């Protein structure tokens with residue numbers, strides 16, 4: 051890339067969001083400066099706190115403004131679990147999911163890697179290095195459903211999972227492309243096609259068809275229940291997992307847990323067609339219980355910035371940050387460090 | 401119970417099903433004989449092999465005949481994954497799920513317990529002793545969905561999750577009842593109500609309402625993604641989990657994995673209103689790769705027989721088998737034993 055600046059939207063959000071994003075920006079700024087690239091930051095105040103103050107989730111003008119940026123760096127949103135002033139899930143759906151859907155973030159990319167000494171809860175984790183390509187714009191996440199006779203003994207509540215050939219094919223092709231670039235070149239489709247026949251067969255047929263375009267990539271299939279078993283008994287078997295929005299949500303939290311926790315898990319909500327900016331965010335939430343105390347681990351946010359740089363083509367800067375993170379993580383002793391201290395250490399090692 | 405015989409339907413099924421069921425019957429027969437109770441067995445040939453021979457999944461007459469039994473002991477069904485003669489999922493849906501739905505098995509009970517020395521993949525599993533009360537007759541398992549423009553680039557596939565106040569309330573109440581009988585008296589609802597709003601809120605509201613009937617039982621809530629994290633980082637936190645059909649499917653395989661594998665995981669598909677016989681089955685599948693080789697562990701099938709006895713009220717016999725299983729499992733050395741050898745050892749210890 052020859053651009054000399056990155057026009058970056060920053061949504062710190064709630065809870066620990068602002069703290070971890072401050073460190074990610076610190077590291078990002080230093081890494082791109084070394085390449086002669088400037089960061090132009092635009093901050094957006096959004097999230098549960100903003101909703102409490104204004105009643106706004108994601109106004110149309112803000113969404114349009116976000117569209118003009120090169121990428122979005124996102125912290126975390128969500129109020130304290132006990133806070134009943136905020137209708138449950140409203141920020142998640144009308145802000146976070148609205149961003150993913152409106153900006154067509156169809157590839158929800160979540161890498162999982164176990165770094166040297168970092169504590170996995172598994173006794174024998176082995177080598178863990180896989181990516182999950184989670185579909186981001188369809189499935190049970192479309193918000194299609196309803197309630198009939200709500201609050202009565204005759205209530206019926208539905209949730210409709212919508213899956214399209216268009217939506218499934220583009221994310222499956224993305225997974226095969228990524229597998230093709232990896233040494234093991236293997237794709238595992240995870241679904242539950244013995245029960246969810248209609249959606250499951252669309253996914254299965256699509257994988258069979260797209261596989262023909264990638265003769266060097268092998269592929270297999272696992273039901274979601276079996277996939278969770280392998281995740282704790284033989285995670286090394288995975289290279290690239292492709293799956294739907296809900297199964298991907300579940301599997302990536304489990305994947306984060308076995309590779310040392312969501313303090314390290316990064317993600318990208320990527321629009322591969324580049325018709326809108328992509329958004330990069332740690333997998334963790336806003337963790338209100340430790341907010342403002344400099345206790346949060348900014349590593350997941352920093353690794354999300356790495357995915358951001360990769361997406362924008364600044365691969366040199368991306369590799370530098372990644373190496374600094376790996377060096378930092380591999381030498382951790384368990385001694386607690388502040389959020390800023392971790393960010394400083396990684397920035398210093400660039 | 402004063403009945404002097406149990407009228408038991410046995411569906412050994414495919415793969416390792418017949419081998420593990422033979423051991424469960426052996427143990428069951430001996431345990432109830434000691435109480436002066438006879439087992440009257442009726443064998444049903446059903447499953448993938450039967451489908452290949454006859455084209456039948458579960459004929460109506462067979463279903464009606466099964467209704468006349470006191471309970472059903474079920475092995476496992478399913479052909480080898482590579483066998484393309486059998487349409488994918490047909491046995492699962494038209495036989496196994498048809499049984500669960502037709503016989504109104506609304507409580508899919510799956511206990512998880514880590515026995516002494518049995519290998520969990522977790523480095524520090526702690527004490528694991530919880531039950532999952534999985535809804536068995538609703539949710540995304542209802543088979544409601546369809547395909548529009550199948551096989552074209554404009555295909556749309558849907559899956560509809562159906563949830564009713566009737567269905568949710570009875571299973572939630574069952575979970576609270578069970579929690580009320582346990583020392584820790586705690587229920588955790590697992591769902592994803594921040595995304596699946598309609599179904600999620602029905603579940604949440606129902607838990608709040610039913611909780612009022614059980615003042616001694618505490619309860620909390622976890623999203624399914626967070627629940628998988630706790631399952632590997634702090635499984636001791638769980639006492640009774642209540643959840644929907646699909647989340648329950650996923651969580652119970654993961655729960656089986658962390659407690660030493662699906663070779664030990666038992667389940668009951670229970671009709672608590674006793675309007676039809678309940679069905680007891682190991683969580684594992686038919687494992688065609690090791691079928692007929694006496695390699696399968698019959699423990700899950702034997703523990704399923706324990707759940708069967710508990711359901712029918714033969715608690716003395718149930719506790720005896722359970723104690724024999726625990727003693728056997730806790731002294732396992734990892735030395736392989738045949739399916740029959742394990743069954744014999746447990747029967748001998750009764």
Ligand SMILES: CC(C)[C@H](C(=O)O)[C@@H](O)C(=O)O
Nearest residue numbers: 142146147299333594595625
């Ligand atoms: C907050 C929630 C809506 C979100 C999701 O379910 O996608 C989160 O769990 C995630 O994985 O990014």
Ligand SMILES: CC(C)[C@H](C(=O)O)[C@@H](O)C(=O)O
Nearest residue numbers: 244245275492496497649683
């Ligand atoms: C075989 C399949 C339909 C079944 C299910 O999904 O319920 C199995 O996984 C189980 O957990 O009993």
